[in-house]
Amino acid sequence: MSKSIGILGCGWLGLPLGEHLSSLGFRVKGSTTSEEKLNTLRSKSIEPFILQVTEEGIVGKFDFFNSVDKLIIAMPPGLRSNPKRRFDVMMNHVKKACVEEGIKEVIFISSTSVYGNLHGIITEKSNTEPETNSGKQLLQCEKLLSDSVHFNTTILRMGGLIGADRHPVFQLSKKEFVTNPKGSINLIHLTDCINIIGSLINQIIVKNVYNCVTPYHPNRVKYYTQMAIQMGCNPPKFRDSITFDRKISSKKLQEKFNYAFRVINLLISS
Numbered sequence: 001m002s003k004s005i006g007i008l009g010c011g012w013l014g015l016p017l018g019e020h021l022s023s024l025g026f027r028v029k030g031s032t033t034s035e036e037k038l039n040t041l042r043s044k045s046i047e048p049f050i051l052q053v054t055e056e057g058i059v060g061k062f063d064f065f066n067s068v069d070k071l072i073i074a075m076p077p078g079l080r081s082n083p084k085r086r087f088d089v090m091m092n093h094v095k096k097a098c099v100e101e102g103i104k105e106v107i108f109i110s111s112t113s114v115y116g117n118l119h120g121i122i123t124e125k126s127n128t129e130p131e132t133n134s135g136k137q138l139l140q141c142e143k144l145l146s147d148s149v150h151f152n153t154t155i156l157r158m159g160g161l162i163g164a165d166r167h168p169v170f171q172l173s174k175k176e177f178v179t180n181p182k183g184s185i186n187l188i189h190l191t192d193c194i195n196i197i198g199s200l201i202n203q204i205i206v207k208n209v210y211n212c213v214t215p216y217h218p219n220r221v222k223y224y225t226q227m228a229i230q231m232g233c234n235p236p237k238f239r240d241s242i243t244f245d246r247k248i249s250s251k252k253l254q255e256k257f258n259y260a261f262r263v264i265n266l267l268i269s270s
Contacts (some may be wrong), residue, residue, distance in 0.1 A: 004029065005201065006068035006103075008053070008094065009075035010041055012166060013109065013193055017074065020194050021201065031064055053090045058097060065101040070205060072197065073145075074108045079134045088140040099150045105205035106153040107147060108196060112186060112213060113155060113250050114139040124157075124209045124246040142209075152205050156196065159213035159248060162266065163190035169227045172236040181221035181238035186213045186248045188264035199257045210253040216266050217247045218246035226267055 005021050007014045010030040022028045022045035030041050031051035041048035051060035052228035053075065065071070073094065077087040098106060114128045130136045145153040160168055168187075172178050196212055221238045228235040253259055 003027070003069040003201075004016050004067055006064060006071045007046070008051070008064075008073045010037070010046065011074065011076070012163070013161070013190065014072070014074035015040070015046075015195055016190065017072070017194050018046040020198060024201075026201070028102065028112055029064055029068065031060075051091060055086050055089045056231070058093050059251070061166060062097070063101065065097045068101065068103050070105045070107065070201065071098060071103050072109070074109045076135055077134045079137070083133060084135060087134075088139045088144060091141040095144060095148060099148070104151045106151055107200060107205065108142065108145050108153055108155050110138045110142055110155050110157045111135065111210065112157050112159050114142065115246075115248070117244055117246075119244065119246050122246050124211055126253055129135075130152075133211050145204065146207055147161075152207050153198060154205050154207070155209045156200075157211050158188055158193060158208065158231055160185070160187040161190065161193065161228065161230055162187050166178065166190075167231065169224050169231055169236065170233060171227055172224055174234045175236065176237040177239040178220075178224075179239055179241040181240065182243040183218045183245045184217035185220055185266070186217065186246070187222050187266055188212055188214050191262045191265065196253065196257075203257075209246050210256070211250045212253060213248040214251050214261050214264060214266060215250060215254075216264055232268065256258060 002029045007018050007030045011034050018028045018030045028046045031049050034249045036049040038048045049061045049064035051064050088152045113132055114130050116129035128139055130139050139258050142155050225235045
């Protein structure tokens with residue numbers, strides 16, 4: 001009998017992830033807040049559920065959580081569009097649902113923003129000193145889920161997410177000035193996000209944390225200037241500033257799962 005995987009949030013990452021896991025033979029249940037996306041999920045062999053996690057509770061088809069062997073939480077905090085949102089409160093409702101439905105294994109998609117502006121080589125043992133609202137709430141959610149005695153959570157701290165239709169250079173090219181030109185990039189391609197999670201699915205989920213950042217760290221001015229030219233947008237205007245440099249290491253992930261990154265050269269557009 002194939003394992004049942006629940007993906008809470010079938011968006012930019014969750015949708016192609018669900019399609020990939022379904023192709024591997026898993027039963028995949030996926031949540032969406034949009035009626036219009038139901039047929040899209042079905043076309044990817046994902047069993048669709050209308051579900052919305054709010055600060056007040058979970059609204060919609062709660063049976064999404066039924067008989068799920070592993071739950072992947074791929075919901076972004078969404079604090080740019082709604083800075084007052086309490087993502088930690090929302091995740092507490094998800095935590096309660098996991099307990100009520102007997103889910104024992106959870107994968108939580110977090111972010112390297114929990115490290116804040118630490119310098120140097122950053123590992124999972126480095127201090128977490130988030131400075132943004134999103135980073136602070138993600139760190140609270142990590143602790144909230146990890147502290148549960150009812151299920152185990154593996155936390156994946158993703159670097160900046162890029163793919164064919166998503167890249168920081170589009171936003172940076174619109175800014176009047178961009179700081180930290182000599183700082184290193186810490187990004188990860190969608191292909192590796194999907195394959196890293198795929199590597200975990202066949203493992204027993206335990207309480208652990210992994211950085212997920214491609215081991216490719218050119219400086220920002222060199223990388224984003226080249227990407228802007230390649231993408232056909234204006235190169236960002238960098239302003240000389242004190243260099244804040246860090247390289248986030250994924251060595252723990254690579255060694256634990258013998259994982260080899262698929263997209264090493266991030267000077268790509270697809």
